[in-house]
Amino acid sequence: MKKDVYVLGTGLSHNGSVVILKNGKVAIGIEKERISRVKHDGGNDSLAVQYCLNALNITLANIDLVVQCENFCTPPQDQFSGKRLFEDYPETQFHTISHHLAHAYSAVGMSPFKAFNVLVMDGCGSPYEQCIEPDKPLLTDINLADEVGMVCEKDSFYHYDGKTLKTIFKDFSPMESITHTGYQLPTTRHSIGGFYAAVSNYCFGNMDDVGKLMGLAPYGRNSKIDFNPFELKDGRVFLNGNWYSPLKTPNNSWDGLKSNFGHYAEVAFWAQQQVEIAVAYTVNHRQSLSPNFPLCYSGGVALNAVANGKLVQQGLVKSLFPEPAAADNGLALGCAYYGWLKLLQGNKVQHDGSTCFGKTYTNEEVLKAIQNYPVSFTYRPIDDDYTVITKLIESGKTVGWFQHGAEFGPRALGRRSILANPAKAEIGKHINNNIKFREDFRPFAPAVLKEDAHLYFEYAYESPHMIMVDKVKQASKGLLAATTHVDGSARVQTVTEDWNPRFYNLLIAMKRQTGHGVLLNTSFNKKGQPIVETPEQALALFNETAMDVLVIENYLILKPD
Missing domain, CATH: 3.30.420.40 (ATPase, nucleotide binding domain)
Structure with a gap:
């Protein structure tokens, strides 16, 4: 049997991260801040490296090549802002590349x-x-x-x-x-x-x-x-x-x-x-x-x-x-691809478009987190048609949405999101004031079925990673009152089924419920806090804010009366 080849990329600038490729494809990736809970955290990479190894059930002995990038220095293999896990694996092939080259290879990959x-x-x-x-x-x-x-x-x-x-x-x-x-x-x-x-x-x-x-x-x-x-x-x-x-x-x-x-x-x-x-x-x-x-x-x-x-x-x-992780959180991705494509001369494996590189938490892990949480939430399994969720959203409820592996990069794309009805003009102010605790001028993004984008937006270009701003059609501004900015613009996310099936199916259910496959989508965090990574973090933010409903994997969770 042919041996799997693992390439580990690590970015040690601010917004530190680690990515592991397996045979040229992204197998796992995490930003350090999601684990440490310190916004823009960088420097020592041990937390992020261990997260990725654990998720793949491997050790550094399985890693064939490590490629790293900082900004102004070449971090030693054994120490950087504290001990590095690589210290115990001195035989590991180790390379350092420059900053823009890492950014470039993240886009290449x-x-x-x-x-x-x-x-x-x-x-x-x-x-x-x-x-x-x-x-x-x-x-x-x-x-x-x-x-x-x-x-x-x-x-x-x-x-x-x-x-x-x-x-x-x-x-x-x-x-x-x-x-x-x-x-x-x-x-x-x-x-x-x-x-x-x-x-x-x-x-x-x-x-x-x-x-x-x-x-x-x-x-x-x-x-x-x-x-x-x-x-x-x-x-x-x-x-x-x-x-x-x-x-x-x-x-x-x-x-x-x-x-x-x-x-x-x-x-x-x-x-x-x-x-x-x-x-x-x-x-x-x-x-x-x-x-x-x-x-x-x-x-x-x-x-x-x-x-x-x-x-x-x-x-x-x-x-x-x-590139969806265009800032320094994408350096690890570029390092890994440089290792595979340039150093190992591997063939480029066409990426599927997903930026959701985090680990998936099992229903058993979710259930354990709910049952062990100090607050006694009401919870139950839900079926796959999501009708109960779309009815709650249509009525004006805010929903925390936690599904599968988390997004890699600054945008929530339907894996770690807070969702609401974009037709409710007042819901944006409520989310900013009582859930996100941030400035009230901050806008929200509409997530829309890709095939329906032309119904609501002037240019309707494909924007799966929420990194392009479009103009809202005049006739749609009422329907998208909470996601249309003061100048008539919107930072659109176009959603397809291929790498985001649950979020796509939720939008389909929303379209059946309201006639429009569009949702207000914002990141599952509050001001000054990284996006949540674990079920425990999601439960904590749900409990301390005015969020109405939480869905983690197949569980619908409500607060006590």
């Missing part, structure tokens, strides 16, 4: 295309000296030879022909070292992602969830800020030295944001617009270097779902695949 381009844009990649790509540019060629500080990857562009990844264009930037009256970029000096993070910090007083700047921006759509923070020249993006000029009154609290909401909304809208312009310019230039190919897109900037949608709407790309 997940891509639905056979031949395509890959663009990586983030806050900051690896230092020039640690970048292992042999065809990287000379610093003299990009006018950076005289820089005395650290120079790091800014954006990278590749072509994958079905077998080999070739570097076409790489840009680097010095690290930011100057504080502008308190406004310091947390990244390289000319980073699009760094600019967006800095403005998010200005508006919210932290960078815990940079993406919520997208949610704030539409409230400032009448912004009168007229200032270009970027210089777009010779296919490269540069941040002007006075980029921070519109930033006059930094905020550090929710009360501060509310007291001057109009100003921060206008700043958010300005920043979002400028990022869209810079992204479009970069994409247009890079695609001109390798025309007529689909584009795969990774790095933290690729999580800007508004900019992603406009790339398609404006015809800058014919086919776009933003």
